[in-house]
Amino acid sequence: MANSQALASSFKSEVMLGKHQLGTVTLTSRTSLTAPTTDTIKAALYLASATTNGSNTAYTATGEVSGTGYTAGGVTVTNATAPSTSGTTGIWTPSASIVYSSVTLSTAFDAVMLYNSTQGNAAIGVYTFGSQTITAGTFTLTMPTNDATHALIQLA
Amino acid sequence: MLINVDLGDGVIRQMDDSELTPNHSTIENDSERTQVTEFQLDGKVVHRSVHVHLKQGIGIEAVLGSF
Numbered sequence: 001m002a003n004s005q006a007l008a009s010s011f012k013s014e015v016m017l018g019k020h021q022l023g024t025v026t027l028t029s030r031t032s033l034t035a036p037t038t039d040t041i042k043a044a045l046y047l048a049s050a051t052t053n054g055s056n057t058a059y060t061a062t063g064e065v066s067g068t069g070y071t072a073g074g075v076t077v078t079n080a081t082a083p084s085t086s087g088t089t090g091i092w093t094p095s096a097s098i099v100y101s102s103v104t105l106s107t108a109f110d111a112v113m114l115y116n117s118t119q120g121n122a123a124i125g126v127y128t129f130g131s132q133t134i135t136a137g138t139f140t141l142t143m144p145t146n147d148a149t150h151a152l153i154q155l156a
Numbered sequence: 157m158l159i160n161v162d163l164g165d166g167v168i169r170q171m172d173d174s175e176l177t178p179n180h181s182t183i184e185n186d187s188e189r190t191q192v193t194e195f196q197l198d199g200k201v202v203h204r205s206v207h208v209h210l211k212q213g214i215g216i217e218a219v220l221g222s223f
Contacts, residue, residue, distance in 0.1 A: 104166060135202060140207040140208065142208070153213055154216065
């Protein structure tokens with residue numbers, strides 16, 4: 001037998017669960033220290049002309065879409081499946097499609113930002129897709145398979 | 157079947173689909189499969205719904221340092 005160095009696979013999902021606190025941080029209360037509640041995750045859409053990317057530390061209204069039926073800040077993401085580990089990869093994917101119903105978004109958009117509205121709107125990530133417009137319709141983002149090679153967040 | 161439409165004034169109304177011309181299309185690449193449903197009235201798009209199926213998320217590699 002030989003030892004080998006590695007990050008614990010479980011650590012990768014536990015980071016997303018907020019189990020480890022390696023430094024000080026200002027948090028909005030999650031009700032209980034020992035059994036904290038799940039934060040609310042939201043999804044906002046961004047114009048194709050915007051420059052939203054990984055450097056965004058929080059939700060911004062700059063470059064966000066606007067139109068009939070769309071509320072600034074976007075919609076709440078259904079998050080019924082906790083982060084987990086698949087093989088050696090920590091994974092997380094929303095448990096349902098993200099849906100914007102009965103909207104008219106006339107200016108082309110091509111990105112969605114997921115952010116933590118409970119914790120000061122802290123950004124999680126920006127995902128892009130082919131540029132779209134919506135007319136009196138529904139925009140649906142269906143999630144990928146929640147596994148080590150497709151999950152919305154893969155921490156390998 | 158009633159379809160939500162926007163005739164260009166930003167107000168969402170409903171029209172019977174028999175009055176509209178439907179158009180369905182699908183675009184697929186490595187990162188998404190997108191289905192578009194459009195209805196036109198006199199050549200103008202009055203309804204457009206889009207369903208994007210994301211195929212893959214974002215992977216981050218956590219690197220363990222060494223002494």
